[in-house]
Amino acid sequence: MESNFGQEIRRLRLASGLSLRGLSARLHVSAAHLSDIEHGYRRPSDALLERIIYELSNVGSNATELMLMMTGLDETTRRWAATTPGVRALLHRCIATGQPPAELIRALDRIYPPPPGDPTKR
Numbered sequence: 425m426e427s428n429f430g431q432e433i434r435r436l437r438l439a440s441g442l443s444l445r446g447l448s449a450r451l452h453v454s455a456a457h458l459s460d461i462e463h464g465y466r467r468p469s470d471a472l473l474e475r476i477i478y479e480l481s482n483v484g485s486n487a488t489e490l491m492l493m494m495t496g497l498d499e500t501t502r503r504w505a506a507t508t509p510g511v512r513a514l515l516h517r518c519i520a521t522g523q524p525p526a527e528l529i530r531a532l533d534r535i536y537p538p539p540p541g542d543p544t545k546r
Contacts, residue, residue, distance in 0.1 A: 428493045429461075429464070429467075429490065429493035429494045429495070430461055430462040430463055430464045431462075432489075432490060432493055433461060433462050433476060433480075433490075434462045436480040436483050436484070436485050437462075437480065439483040439484075440479075440480055440482060440483045442479075444458055444459060444462075447479060447480075450475075450479050451472065451475050451476060451479060452475075453472065467494055467495075467496055467498070469498075470498065473487075473490070473491070473494075474487075476490075477490060488526075488529070489526075492525055492526055492529070
């Protein structure tokens with residue numbers, strides 16, 4: 425069940441010369457937790473994702489690309505989607521255009537620049 429996101433984390437970890445236990449120690453999580461992320465059984469919290477990006481920055485981790493690889497919705501996004509009118513229409517429009525999500529995000533960034541401190545813009 426490995427996800428593209430998990431495969432990329434593993435690739436970056438190996439490229440940095442870190443073992444699973446070595447990176448998990450730097451991230452202050454168990455090796456089992458990191459293994460679950462690499463195999464797609466678990467998604468990291470936003471805070472953990474930021475630490476992963478930081479620890480793997482020496483081998484080219486990219487916040488935006490990693491976030492685009494993650495599947496599923498985090499709790500905040502799930503709540504927003506469930507309670508905000510128009511979100512379903514927005515998502516359907518994204519699907520209907522056939523554009524890759526990265527292209528739609530770049531277009532939105534041109535119209536609405538991300539706020540300072542946005543973890544997707546490093």
